[in-house]
Amino acid sequence: MDYQVEGKRAYCYTGGKPYKPSQPTAVFIHGAQNDHSVWGLQTRYFAHHGYNVLAVDLPGHGRSAGPALTSIEAISAWLLALLDAAGVERALLIGHSMGSLAALETAGAVPARVSKLAMVGTAYPMRVSDALLGAARDDEQRAIDMVNIWSHSTMSPKPSSPGPGFNVMEGSRRLMQRIAARGPEHLFHTDFSVCNSYAGGEAAAARVTCPTLLLLGQRDMMTPPKAARMIKESILHARSIEVAATGHALMTEQPDAVLDALYGFATEL
Incomplete structure (x- = not known):
């Protein structure tokens, strides 16, 4: 579904279901060099089991018009404008990586508009190495390959995907290549710089009042579980x-496993 946010196209995947004011809304926010499709299984399940779904393409990503936003605070403001455009007063925010920081900032800035907060593959601070920043700026394909190696626990997971014949790592690689081809120049570098420069996480966490779930990968080399300690300790209900x-x-x-954790968290009283 398309919305107009600040006069520009903002695309959200809805899971194939129309918006129902009587249902709660879950907003899914992707990470760097991704789009809404990374949430394919989770969003469709939510949409068919009692939730309105808005799986966003952030500006400059996927089907949403650019330019890409250059700070977590700007992404948070855009998310709030999107909620206004969609007529959503209050939502569950679910963010991955860069998207988790945007969800955190939003929950801290406007607590009344966030019913619950789920941060997937998160860390604070979310530092990006100089080597990866440089590769994202000067050799985007190399950065894509680096991230795909570091983002997966093994080259050949068993099973690699619920869909026969689908390769998880190659699928991720092709998505990032597609986002690079369609998006603004140096998008990966922009996204990584956004993560690396965000300095408001501790203050935002201290203002969060809603129930919060941190969903972390045991073998995550990009945002290892120990890197989320500050967030967990700073949010009262985390x-x-x-x-x-x-x-x-x-x-x-x-x-x-991610779907079970997220849906269980969303529906618990």
Whole structure:
């Protein structure tokens, strides 16, 4: 579904279901060099089991118009404008990696509009190495390959995907290549710089009042579980779950485990 946010196209995947004001809304926010499709299994299940779904393409990603936003604070403001455009007063926010920081900032900035917060593959601070920043700026394909290696727990997970014949790592690689081809120049570098420069996480966490889940990959080399300690300790109602046999790409390596954790968290009283 298309919305107009600040005069530009903002695309959201809805799971094939129309918006129902009587239902709660879950907003899914992707990470760097990704789009809404990384949440394929989880969003469709939510949409067919009692939730309105808005799986966003952030500006400059996927089907949403650019330019890409250059700070977590700007992404948070855009998310709030999107909620206004969609007529959503309050939502569950689910963010992965860069998207988790945007969800955190939003929950801290406007607590009344966030019913629950789920941060997947998260860390604070979310530092990006100089080598990866440089590769993202000067050799984007090399950066894509680096991230795909570091984001997966193994080269050949068993099973690699619920869909026969689908390769998790190659699928992730092709998605990033597609986002690079369609998006603004140096998009990967922009996204990594956004993560690396965000300095408001501790203050935002201290202002979060809603129940919070940190969903972490036990073998995550990009945002290892220990790097989320500050967030967990700073949010009063936070708890964490570590998903076995997965790296940073939790939603594709362990889609069912991620779905079970997220839907269980969303529906608990």
